[in-house]
Structure formats: structure tokens, C-alpha cells
Amino acid sequence: MRNRLRSVDQLLRCFPVLRGQPSLVRAAEKFPLAITPYYASLIQNPDASDPIFQMCVPQAQELNDPPFLCDDPLEEDHDMPVPGLVHRYPDRALLIATSTCAMYCRHCTRKRVAGARESSISPIRLQQVVAYLRQHPEIHDVIVSGGDPLTMTTESLERVLAAVRSVPTVDIIRIGTRTPVTMPQRITAELVEMLRKYHPLFINTHFNHPNEITTESTEACTRLADAGIPLGNQSVLLKGINDDPQLMERLCRALVKIRVKPYYMYQCDLVRGVEHFRTPVSRGIEIMEYLRGRLSGLAIPTFVIDAPHGGGKVPVLPNYIVSTSPTHTVLRNFEGMLVSYPEPHAAAPAGPPAPGAASPGVWELATGRASAIAPAETSRGGRRRQRHGVSAAEQLF
Ligand code: SF4
Structure with a gap:
């Protein structure tokens, strides 16, 4: 912490190539600058082609200030019954x-x-x-966040955890922290020994790119997981950093390998200074379309938009329901296969396909006249053909 790069001068001493960029100074004046020596060491190229560089070094584009960006896009300050406590969900x-x-x-x-x-x-x-939590026994889950709580001294953090844990109606405590990513050396044996006293305790961290998964961050996560602390990851979709289906697949696979469950993938919030990072919502949906079927559900995050005006997290998915009727729901899977799911006590199939129909369509599935339509060529179909001599599509009809 003492050796963080806190000023433009310190940054320029490390990366002299950045000299002569007045906008860097202006961006650093507008939004605070701090980079740990460890995180700075992950920068491979000191320019915008490097995802680590982009996430920590001030850039001219941060000065772009469209009117729909604001300081508190989630209106957290409006849901603060006492200073420092956001009470939004029941x-x-x-x-x-x-x-x-x-x-x-x-x-x-x-x-x-x-x-x-x-x-x-x-x-x-x-x-x-604590007084508010005692007056509100409906609050069962407290997220200790910030800033980053793991930057506090172990004693100060323990005071906070002990105070929250003293409320009998609080079932679980969660900590939101990016320290395992940006300063993994902080995850000491002493810190972990303290944390494990406050179970059930969960930690959500914030990896955005596979380059952040290093020997050091793996060791930090291993220490926490070995202390029985379930780990989740909340990434933010960032243009030019991780808004790529194959890269996100790599990140999710790497996370589960270090025992971190991909939990949320956030659409970028409408906060000042991020316009250059924002991606269209459709990009997130496209990434989710790519991940489903390729990765186990354990490795797939939920794509959410934290709705403006304090609307809370809204999950956004590709469309998997193709049609419905009182008796059947027609679903599609990641391969493009359409299947008909009969509702409880659904009436028996309503008879043969409609006159003149050459092959079953969605209506036949929705009315129970057919049960599935499979693409002619899929790798799964190929495996079935090898084993049984017919494709998946041929087995269905
Ligand atoms: S994203 Fe988290 S770790 Fe990063 S500056 Fe914000 S609060 Fe701190």
C-alpha cells in the first residue's frame, strides 16, 4: 500500500513513454489514481492495447462526459437510511x-x-x-464493501465483522473486494485466520481479464478457499478489455480452476468517466449465448444490468422460450434444437400435423403434435450417429 503509484509523476517515472500527455494529468485530477507495484508489474505494453493498463492508468477518454453519466448511477445515496449503509433489497x-x-x-x-x-x-x-440492523431483523445478509475492505488493517476489519456478526438476525456476511486481484500479497495467513472466525462468510472478488490470474492471485484465492470461504467473481464488461466471447470463456474457465465461481457479469454502470468502456447490451447477450452449452453452469456468470435509478440488478438472457400454448412450452437449446416441454397434465398430442405441412414447425411443437426439431448437423448428432448409426435428428422423427 505504501508503495502504490499515487501521482502522475510516480506513474511517469515507471512509464516514461507516457510523458507529454496533458490529458493524463487532467484525468488523474478528475478521478483518483492508485496502482500497486504488483498490478503495475502486470502491464505488458504501456498503451491502450493492454487490458491491465486500461483498467488502472488514467486516460483522456475519461474526460468525455455525456449527460446520461452521473456520480451515483445506482442512486445508492438515496437508499442510505444511516450513513454508510445501503438498504435496497428487502x-x-x-x-x-x-x-x-x-x-x-x-x-x-x-x-x-x-x-x-x-x-x-x-x-x-x-x-x-448495528442499531439499524437490529431494528431491521428482515436483513439477513450484509455485504461489507467500500472501497475495498481488505485494505483495512486486520484489527479494523475485525471490528466491523464482529459488530455485524453481533446482530443475531444477520445470517451471512459477504465481503466485496478486488484485493486478491490488485494486491494479492494482502491475503496473509493472519488475515485468513481472522476471517474464518466469522463464518458463514463469503467473498466476491473482481477479476476482469485472464491476465489478472497469476501465481500470486491464485495463491490468494487458494488461501481464502482453504479457509472454507466460498469465492465468487463479479466482472464488468469493458470494451476492448473483456467484451469478447472467447476471452470471457477463458476467464470463466480459469476462475473455476482457482475455485472462484463466476457470479455476475455486469453491464457497465452509467458512472462518469466510463463512456469509452461501455458496450452495447447486445454484446453481453451475445457473450452469454456463446458461453451457454460450452461451459458448465458452474462456470457461467449471470449477466446483469444494475438498473439506473436504483432499480437493482436485472438479469438479461438470450431468449430461450420460443413459443407457448396452454399445453406446451417450446424451448430452444444452445445448438438451435427446438424441444416441446409438456405442461403438467397436458392433453394428449392433438393429432397429426396440420394438413399440407411438409415437416413439423413451431406450431406443431406448441400444440403437442411434435416433440422436437433438431438441426441436421451438430457435433452431438455426429457422436450419436457414430454410436447408433443415426443422427439426433433422425432419432427424433
Ligand atoms: S471497482 Fe472496487 S476496487 Fe476498483 S476502485 Fe471501485 S471499489 Fe475500488
Whole structure:
């Protein structure tokens, strides 16, 4: 933490090639700058072609300020019954325990907090938070977030966890942290020993690119997982960094290998300074279309848009329901196969295909006249043909 790059001068000493870019200075004045030596060491090329560089080094495009971007796109400040506690969903609350992060991500959604000044929750505020949690027994899940709580001293973080754990109606505690990615050396044996006292405890971290999965970050995740802490990952779709189906597949595969479950893939929030990172919603849907069927459900994140105006997370999926009737739902799978799922007590198939129909269509599936339509050539069909001498399509009809 002491050796982070905190100023443009320090950054230029490490990357002299960046000299002579006044917009870099202006972007660093607008949004805070901090890069750990470790994270800086992951930069392979100090330019916009490098995903690590893009996520941590201020860029001219951050100064682009379209009117639909704002400081608090999720309106968290409006859902704060006591300072530092966001209560949006009925059974969950999010506690902003610190405004410090090891690194200030250029795409951060909580820029109004993270790095605005570096401080942690005061004892009085923590008392107010605990009092609110006691008055609201419907809150069963508290997310300790920030900033990045794992940048706090072990003692300060333990004070927060102990205070939350003292509320009998809080079942689980979650920590949101990017420290395993940006400063994995912080995940010490001493920290993990403290954390394991507060089970059930979950950690959600924030890997965005396979280049962030290194020996060091793997070791950090291994330590946490070995302490029985389930790990999830929340990535943000970022243009030119990870908005690519094959790259996202690589990231998800690499995450499950280090025992981190891909949990959410976020559409970029409408926060100031991120216009150059934003992708069309259709890109996220396309990535989900690619992942489904190629990866096990365990390795597939849920694509969500955290809705503006505090609408909360809305899952967005490709369309898998093709048609419905009172008796059948017609689904499609990742191969393009259409199958008819009969509803409970569905009437018997309604008879032969409609007169003149050459082959079954969606209507025949929706009315129970046919049960599936399979593409002629799929790799699965090829395997079936090898084993049984007929393709999947031929077996169906
Ligand atoms: S670690 Fe999280 S809170 Fe901190 S700057 Fe990055 S995205 Fe924002």
C-alpha cells in the first residue's frame, strides 16, 4: 500500500513513454489514481492495447462526459437510511466500511466514494449501522464493501465483522473486494485466520481479464478457499478489455480452476468517466449465448444490468422460450434444437400435423403434435450417429 503509484509523476517515472500527455494529468485530477507495484508489474505494453493498463492508468477518454453519466448511477445515496449503509433489497444491506482501495479502477462505479478520501468507518457510524440492523431483523445478509475492505488493517476489519456478526438476525456476511486481484500479497495467513472466525462468510472478488490470474492471485484465492470461504467473481464488461466471447470463456474457465465461481457479469454502470468502456447490451447477450452449452453452469456468470435509478440488478438472457400454448412450452437449446416441454397434465398430442405441412414447425411443437426439431448437423448428432448409426435428428422423427 505504501508503495502504490499515487501521482502522475510516480506513474511517469515507471512509464516514461507516457510523458507529454496533458490529458493524463487532467484525468488523474478528475478521478483518483492508485496502482500497486504488483498490478503495475502486470502491464505488458504501456498503451491502450493492454487490458491491465486500461483498467488502472488514467486516460483522456475519461474526460468525455455525456449527460446520461452521473456520480451515483445506482442512486445508492438515496437508499442510505444511516450513513454508510445501503438498504435496497428487502433482506440485504451493503455496508461501506472504507473508502480506500489498493488500486482505483478506471471503471469504478463508486468513484464518488472510492479514493475520494482514504478513510474507514468511524466507531460511531458503525454503532449506528448495528442499531439499524437490529431494528431491521428482515436483513439477513450484509455485504461489507467500500472501497475495498481488505485494505483495512486486520484489527479494523475485525471490528466491523464482529459488530455485524453481533446482530443475531444477520445470517451471512459477504465481503466485496478486488484485493486478491490488485494486491494479492494482502491475503496473509493472519488475515485468513481472522476471517474464518466469522463464518458463514463469503467473498466476491473482481477479476476482469485472464491476465489478472497469476501465481500470486491464485495463491490468494487458494488461501481464502482453504479457509472454507466460498469465492465468487463479479466482472464488468469493458470494451476492448473483456467484451469478447472467447476471452470471457477463458476467464470463466480459469476462475473455476482457482475455485472462484463466476457470479455476475455486469453491464457497465452509467458512472462518469466510463463512456469509452461501455458496450452495447447486445454484446453481453451475445457473450452469454456463446458461453451457454460450452461451459458448465458452474462456470457461467449471470449477466446483469444494475438498473439506473436504483432499480437493482436485472438479469438479461438470450431468449430461450420460443413459443407457448396452454399445453406446451417450446424451448430452444444452445445448438438451435427446438424441444416441446409438456405442461403438467397436458392433453394428449392433438393429432397429426396440420394438413399440407411438409415437416413439423413451431406450431406443431406448441400444440403437442411434435416433440422436437433438431438441426441436421451438430457435433452431438455426429457422436450419436457414430454410436447408433443415426443422427439426433433422425432419432427424433
Ligand atoms: S476496487 Fe472496487 S471499489 Fe475500488 S476502485 Fe476498483 S471497482 Fe471501485
